[in-house]
Amino acid sequence: MHDSSQSTTRSNVLTFLGIMLVALNLRPGLTSVASVLNQIGRGLGLSALDQGILTTLPVLFLGIAAPLAPALSRRLGIERAVLAAVVLLAFALLARPYLDFAALLIGTSIVGSCIGIMGVLLPGIVKRDFPQHASLLTGLYTAVVFFGASSAAGVTEPLRMAFDGDWRSSLMVWAVPAGIASMVWASQLNPEPIRKARPTPGHSLFRDPLAWQVTLYMGLQAVLAFAVFGWLPTILQSRGLTPVNAGFALSLSIMLQISTAILAPWASSKMRDQRLIIALAIVFTISGILGCIVGPLPQIWLWVVILGLGQGATFSMALTLLAIRAGDPETSARLSGMAQGVGYTMAAFGPLVLGVLNEWFDDWRIAGVFLALTGLGALAAGIAAGRDRLVGSHAAANASA
Structure with missing residues (x-):
């Protein structure tokens, strides 16, 4: 009984930590670009319209991808769906600064899509694992979302200056917290085979x-x-x-x-x-x-x-x-x-x-x-x-x- 209690406590702690680390990655992929947008524009020779598209696309794809999250959750399981999204996010953040403009748009769209999927699935995990504290947990991970957004907005430009004006390296840095989140999230997954959830019957x-x-x-x-x-x-x-x-x-x-x-x-x-x-x-x-x-x-x-x-x-x-x-x-x-x-x-x-x-x-x-x-x-x-x-x-x- 004691071992079971310890195992449950450890699982809850890892789930809580995983939620917070995933939440930390729900905005830096967006706000980091805005901080060095002028430098990106000069570096790639972008027009004002091009820059506007670059900032609009991730938010648009965040919305487009969000409805796909429940189906992905049913196919993979909700934890594995989150893991797939955060791993893909890490790779997209790592690669997109070093691509040409067309590929940069694709990479940015992938970033927005991953963020949309993770943002949809987190409330369900909170509802399932912390039903008595859903409001408090939601407030905490929302605060972490804001912290991530503010950090990326405020730190990306100083990072660019530290990298001798290299905006590509300053953007690539934000793949690191995504990589850490993916490792922590993977460590708390249940090793049992995937059991695909059946759609819950009910009205649309x-x-x-x-x-x-x-x-x-x-x-x-x-x-x-x-x-x-x-x-x-x-x-x-x-x-x-x-x-x-x-x-x-x-x-x-x-x-x-x-x-x-x-x-x-x-x-x-x-x-x-x-x-x-x-x-x-x-x-x-x-x-x-x-x-x-x-x-x-x-x-x-x-x-x-x-x-x-x-x-x-x-x-x-x-x-x-x-x-x-x-x-x-x-x-x-x-x-x-x-x-x-x-x-x-x-x-x-x-x-x-x-x-x-x-x-x-x-x-x-x-x-x-x-x-x-x-x-x-x-x-x-x-x-x-x-x-x-x-x-x-x-x-x-x-x-x-």
């Missing part, structure tokens, strides 16, 4: 109102997140901040997200449902965005802080809903595939819409109206998704009736 989530509410919340908050990531420094520079301070503002915003990424799911777990926390998070996010665009310039750092605190909570609550709105790990994976697949496909076009609006009107306030309306949509969807219900319960109730 695309006909479930609650699933669509979760999906719309995920997608609309992601539009805000990627729009801020892509354009916040440019917006702040247009208001008079230096490029250094504008870049620091984005890094500060991302770092502040770590705190509310942990606190918001924990606080919501103490409440009857998640509506209040989601509403507060969206209000903070909208206020921070509008403050950065039209607020008094002397208070700009206050708005940056408010924005970071709001977006940390909005994203972590989106991931929390994927775990707690499903009754079992299989449904969690299906819901995650739907929400992230549709959501990140929407998010891929958010920065593009902002760029088009600014080019047409040459006024960031117009873009601010678009972001405010997006935020209000996220607020409506989030309040609906935050009710204490389970995906599929409506259909089950109708069937029983």
Whole structure:
């Protein structure tokens, strides 16, 4: 009995460590490129359009690949599916800096696809292995996601300088944490033969109102997140901040997200449902965005802080809903595939819409109206998704009736 208890504890520790290490790799493949995009453009002779494609493709493929994750999980088993994705991610990160532009686009698309698959499967593993602490674990790994994103955004350029201006080597470095994650993840796999999971019978989530509410919340908050990531420094520079301070503002915003990424799911777990926390998070996010665009310039750092605190909570609550709105790990994976697949496909076009609006009107306030309306949509969807219900319960109730 004692040996069995020790074995279970060791397995839980390895699973927890594996989840955190995989989560660490869910953003560096994206944010590291943005940090040295100008150098990549000069090195490969890319146009502005080429650079825009390079930054849009991984987010787009993140959304395209996400719905494939449940099927991959059923074929390989959820742990082996994650392992396959993180191993492929490591190889793609290692190879893509040393390819020509066409192959670089393919490598970047593979990076986005691997991230999409891992992001879909992690909530199901949390739901299965830590059912009593799903909200807390989701908050912790969301914080690790933000830490990875912020680290890659802030460290890639200094690494390039340390490598005598070689942007290729600075990007290649991010294959190392992916390799470490794959080794740790492989060490906790069950050596038994693969037992392919059978699809869980049930109605299509695309006909479930609650699933669509979760999906719309995920997608609309992601539009805000990627729009801020892509354009916040440019917006702040247009208001008079230096490029250094504008870049620091984005890094500060991302770092502040770590705190509310942990606190918001924990606080919501103490409440009857998640509506209040989601509403507060969206209000903070909208206020921070509008403050950065039209607020008094002397208070700009206050708005940056408010924005970071709001977006940390909005994203972590989106991931929390994927775990707690499903009754079992299989449904969690299906819901995650739907929400992230549709959501990140929407998010891929958010920065593009902002760029088009600014080019047409040459006024960031117009873009601010678009972001405010997006935020209000996220607020409506989030309040609906935050009710204490389970995906599929409506259909089950109708069937029983």
